[in-house]
Amino acid sequence: MQRRTTAPSRQSVLQPRPNGELLWVHATTPERYLALCDIGRRLKNLRPDLSVLASWEPDLRLTGTVGCDVPVGPLAEDTPAEARDFLSHWQPDACIWTGPPARRVMLRQLREQGTGVLLADLLEDEVPNRASRWLPDQRRRLLEGLSCILTPSKAVQARLVRTGFPAERVELAGKLRVSAIPPGCNDDELAAMQQTLGSRPVWLAAHVKLSELAGILDAHRGALRLLHRLLLxxxxxxxxxxxxxxSLLQDSGLSFADWETGGEPEDFTQVLLTGGEDLGLWYRLSPVALIASSLDPAAQGQSPLDAAALGSALLHGPGIHAHRDLYERLAKAGAARPVRTQEEMTDAVVAMSAPDKAAEMALAGWQSVTESAATTDTLLEKVQDLLDQREDSDAGT
Known part of the structure; x- marks a missing residue:
């Protein structure tokens, strides 16, 4: 698809527009940002020519911008010149907007350019209010350029219809949250390990930094005093x-097997060492999982989504800054527990190894990370429709 060359925007545009299709996503919270970038990744698997442009509101503080091809940062003021330059440079083929539709100038220019815009995750406190009962209601004009609005609230749906927004373009959908695409595993290997382990209690320490290993082994020693057959x-x-x-394991006094050299756990094995490539297998086999790379309070941490989606009750340290919203959501659901010391880790592993406790936490985690799957699927379908329509339109001109 040929694109005309334009002057760059005055908004810190430091990169040229990528070739091919461009989806623009705009976030108003860190959780929405992660969810939108996750949707972008999934779309790129379906449309390899697609690139994802991400922006967010000026008051939003993100600890990282991983997941989108072009994170342009906070949008500038909503003025005609800024909006015109931005759209002239980037020429998005479709947009996903989240939060309140407050940027009236930008939305108007998108409408005038015929760019499809999906407004997702609109909450009750984000619906625009009428400016004055004595002036004409401008809300319908503000919203009429939107291709579709997704909201988790029936009250929001009713309010929008009352403003005159077409009912068929307002849909109820769950909250927009990042969802998991968990890693797979070899089914034959899984069945063989399930038979090998039998009813033996197992816990996993995933994404372990070498600096964390000694403390984790100490916690395991403490747990072995009460759970003699426990495998780490x-x-x-x-x-x-x-x-x-x-070398550290050889000096630890714990019996261990080395999965990377073909070793497998036997009845006397207390620790199994792996390189981390088979996490899809070990999450499925471990009722309890510590998501490491988090024991240093200053660490950024790792995402807990895969572990929760595959049925592990979760432990983590304080260093989860890059994924704090996810951990807080899982903690609120009763699926994750923080630990700060070796003693806390020992106590938590013992308590969570009780089958009923592990199952309760695992179910809570699975429900939490899969509740937005239908919303994600809906957005994927609608964005593809908008992109196909844009491609057909461009082909006809």
Whole structure:
């Protein structure tokens, strides 16, 4: 698809527009940002020519911008010149907007350009109010350029219809949240390990930094005093740390098997060491999982979504800054528990290894990370429709 060359926007545009289709996503919360970038990743699997442009509101503080091709940062003021320059440079083929439709100038220019815009996750306190009962109601004109509005609230749906927005373009959908695409595993290997482990209690330490290993082993020793058959699976974050981890385990006094060299757990094995490539297998086998790379309070941490989606009750340290919203959501659901010391980790592993407790937490985690799956699927379908319509329109001109 040919694109005309335009002057760059005055808004810190430091990159050229990518070739091919461009989806613009705009976030108003960190959780929405992560969800939108997740949707972008999924769309790119379906449409390899697609790039994702991400922006957010000026008051939003993001700890990272991983997941979108072009994170342009906070939008500038909603003025005709800024909006015109931005759209002239980037020429998005479709947009997903979240939160209140407050940028009237930008939305108007998108409407005038015929760019499809989906407004997702509109909450009750984000619906625009009528400016004055004595002046004409401008809300319908503000919203009429939107292709569709998704809201989790029936009250919002009713209010929008009362303003004159077409009922067929307002849909109820769950809250917009990032959802998991958990890693797979070899089914034959899974069945064989299930038979090998039997009813033996297992806990997993995933994404382990070498600096965290000694403390995790100490916590395991404490848990072994009460759960004598407990097996710890260590999945390292960096494969290059395997040799150092082997040396540490040899000096630890714990019996261990090395999965990377073909070793398998036997009845006397207390620790199984892996390089981390088979997390899809170990999450499925471990009722309890510590999401490591988090024991240092200053660490950014790792996403807990895969572990929760595959049925593990979760432990984590205080260093979860890049994924704090996700952990807080899982903690609120009763699916995750923080630990700060070796003693806390020992106590938590013992308590959560009780089958009923682990099952309760695992179910809560699975429900939490899958509740937005239908909303994600809806947005994927609608964005593809908008992109197909744009492609057909461009082909006809």
């Amino acid at each position: 699976v260590i999945a390292l974050d960096d494969h290059a740390d395997l040799d150092a981890a082997r």
